Amino acid sequence: MSRAFVKEDGPTRWEPPVSTAYQLRQKGDPEVLHEGDDLLELLHWLGGRERDRYELRDRDGQLLARS
Helix, strand or coil: CCCEEEEECCEEECCCCCCCCEEEEEEECCCCEECCCCHHHHHHHHHHCCCCCEEEECCCCEEEEEC
């Protein structure tokens, strides 16, 4: 038996949020080196890399972190 979830503010069916993808790039380069949904994993990867070389951005291109 499946249940439909309803938002409190209306009769529309509940939709899960769109997953947020994060992108790792070299600083100043628009090419994406790696993409993922696990922010902690990507931050860990970034922390083990050469300093001042990589950027972590969200799907909209907003800078979140630099190595």
